[in-house]
Amino acid sequence: MTVPDSGVDLLLRRATDDLRPDVEHLVAGGITRGRTRRRRARIGTAVAAVAVFGVIGAAAAAVPLGGDPDAVQAPIATDPPVPETPSVAPLEPAQGLAVPADEIQETVNLILDRSPAAGDRPGESGGDERSRTAHFLYDGMLTTVVIEKGTLTMAQCAEQTCEELPDGSTRLEWGPGTADGVTAHGVTWWRRGYSVSALSYNAAEGKESPPLAPEPPLSKEQLRLVAGSDVWFG
Amino acid sequence: MSGKHGDFEEFALARTPALYRAAWLLCGEHHRSEDLVQETLAKLFVRWHSRLRGPIDNPAGYAHTTLVRTFISAQRRRSNHERPTEHLPERAAGGGEIDVQLTLRDALASLEPLDRAVLVLRYLDDRSVAETAEAIGVSPGAVRNRTMRALERLRGQLGTSLTDLKS
Numbered sequence: 001m002t003v004p005d006s007g008v009d010l011l012l013r014r015a016t017d018d019l020r021p022d023v024e025h026l027v028a029g030g031i032t033r034g035r036t037r038r039r040r041a042r043i044g045t046a047v048a049a050v051a052v053f054g055v056i057g058a059a060a061a062a063v064p065l066g067g068d069p070d071a072v073q074a075p076i077a078t079d080p081p082v083p084e085t086p087s088v089a090p091l092e093p094a095q096g097l098a099v100p101a102d103e104i105q106e107t108v109n110l111i112l113d114r115s116p117a118a119g120d121r122p123g124e125s126g127g128d129e130r131s132r133t134a135h136f137l138y139d140g141m142l143t144t145v146v147i148e149k150g151t152l153t154m155a156q157c158a159e160q161t162c163e164e165l166p167d168g169s170t171r172l173e174w175g176p177g178t179a180d181g182v183t184a185h186g187v188t189w190w191r192r193g194y195s196v197s198a199l200s201y202n203a204a205e206g207k208e209s210p211p212l213a214p215e216p217p218l219s220k221e222q223l224r225l226v227a228g229s230d231v232w233f234g
Numbered sequence: 235m236s237g238k239h240g241d242f243e244e245f246a247l248a249r250t251p252a253l254y255r256a257a258w259l260l261c262g263e264h265h266r267s268e269d270l271v272q273e274t275l276a277k278l279f280v281r282w283h284s285r286l287r288g289p290i291d292n293p294a295g296y297a298h299t300t301l302v303r304t305f306i307s308a309q310r311r312r313s314n315h316e317r318p319t320e321h322l323p324e325r326a327a328g329g330g331e332i333d334v335q336l337t338l339r340d341a342l343a344s345l346e347p348l349d350r351a352v353l354v355l356r357y358l359d360d361r362s363v364a365e366t367a368e369a370i371g372v373s374p375g376a377v378r379n380r381t382m383r384a385l386e387r388l389r390g391q392l393g394t395s396l397t398d399l400k401s
Contacts, residue, residue, distance in 0.1 A: 008385065009357040012259060015338040021254040026268060027246040030275020037280050124283070 039126040039133050090168040094192040094233035097132055097147060101125035104134035104145050108198075111229050112222055132232075139217045142201040142209075144186075147232055152190040167191070171228070176215060180207035184216055189227040198226040242282045245293055246275055252294075253301055256354050260305045260347070262339045270308070274301040298359050299369045302351045306370060309347040341391035349384040352377055 099107050102125045109116060119140030126133055130149040135142060152162070152170050162172045169192075175185025184206070186199035200216035200223060203209035218226075253274060257267035277300050281290060290296045342350050348370065355366040356377075363381075367374045 007357075008353065008388075009360070011338065012353070012358050013255075016255045016258055019251075019255060019258055021251060021268070021271070023247060023250045023254075026250050026254065026271050027243060027275060029268075029272040030246060031243065031279055033272055033276030034279025034283075037276055038283065 035126050038124060039128075039131075091192050094194060096129075096234040097127070097194075097232060098234040099132065099232055101127035101132045101134050104132060105136040105138075105143075107231060108138075108143070108145065108226055111226055111231060112218075137204060138200070139213075140204060141212055141217050142199075142204055142206055143218060144197070144199040144201075144206075145226065146195075146197040146199075148195050149193060150195060151193060152195070169228075171224070173220060173224075182207055182209055182211065183214075185220060185223070187220065187223040187227040189224075191228070192230075192233055194233070196227040196229075196232060198223040239283075242279060245282075246278070249294060249297055250275070253297060256298060256301055256358055257305070259342060259354050259358065260302070260350050262343050270301060270305055273304050277304065295359075298355070302355055302369060303371075306348065306351055337392065341388050344391055345384050345387060346380075348372075349380045349387075352380045353384050356381060 102122070104125060105120070105122055117139050119137060121137040121140075123135035123137065123142075124133075125135065127147075132145070132147040134145050137143070162170045164170050170190045172188045172190075173186075176183050177185070182201050182203045182205070184199060184201040186197060188195055188197040198218070200218035202211045202213045202216045204212065250271060253271050254267060257270040257274075258264075261267045261270055274297060278293075278297050281296070282293075342353075345353075351370055352366055355361045355369055356363070361369065363374045363377045367377045370377075372380075
């Protein structure tokens with residue numbers, strides 16, 4: 001055979017000049033994989049936030065700051081408890097997810113009977129057959145909803161208190177707690193074969209972002225309404 | 235499509251032929267090359283859309299570095315299954331660019347993966363020794379040694395007509 005008598009750079013280029021990759025197919029595949037990676041990272045962040053803020057909340061509850069351990073503690077203002085109906089029939093497993101990821105923000109507004117505000121912005125969202133994730137700005141502050149197929153495992157309630165409800169579902173509430181300069185709280189509700197997590201932050205980013213309000217914009221009660229809604233399921 | 239997504243797609247469409255060329259030289263076959271390019275684009279997509287980090291200074295350079303690093307990582311996982319070829323198979327007489335392509339592919343396959351990566355970065359992407367060293371995480375001296383060793387081996391495989399291979 002005859003090899004061109006030239007430098008390595010020319011040889012490498014000449015030997016690959018007639019390659020004809022399907023560029024559009026490659027780019028589409030790369031973007032799909034990239035979106036999957038982002039979604040997995042987001043879900044991982046949300047799960048980690050549950051763990052971090054949950055631990056902070058537990059520590060704060062166990063060690064009152066500057067308090068006299070023998071003193072009578074003043075009642076702590078909390079959201080009103082969700083009324084529980086006695087003798088509720090167990091929930092049926094859902095047949096699937098009904099809300100596309102890019103409609104989660106709008107659905108949250110519907111659940112909360114709220115009109116979009118000036119500070120609302122859509123963010124990254126994605127999903128597949130088994131999950132949906134949406135990050136968006138609610139009054140300018142980060143809000144995350146993660147819905148995943150799967151049932152509760154023992155480990156998920158090992159270090160935090162999960163509440164078992166009469167309908168057979170389990171709810172985990174955490175925060176508000178502050179980490180990396182941002183205060184957040186959230187609710188994860190395992191029901192109908194899925195977990196629905198709703199997280200609200202008091203900054204535009206989940207960490208190292210200037211707080212925009214003393215507390216996250218969504219109250220614990222509102223997060224319960226979001227995480228406990230049946231509108232997510234088919 | 236507009237915004238970051240549109241910008242990324244535009245960049246990816248323009249850059250993918252060059253990425254595929256590099257991937258083919260590293261992998262030597264179509265399917266692994268495609269997989270490497272898509273994995274590279276996926277990593278670039280995530281970095282491009284990161285809200286916590288600023289824009290990429292040199293997206294083309296970043297993409298090629300990512301491709302080579304991804305290849306090297308994959309090779310480490312495959313290291314028990316692939317060995318450099320000591321003796322190349324005989325080929326029927328051919329001609330033209332296809333012959334060059336096949337022969338070069340065999341010659342590159344005879345190199346260690348890291349040596350292939352060095353050649354691609356230095357000669358296809360025109361990186362300096364220092365830039366190549368930084369990209370693949372070895373010393374500049376190691377890059378020089380690997381370059382000389384790889385070129386020597388290519389000369390042996392491709393014949394005396396490549397006596398002016400530069401090092």
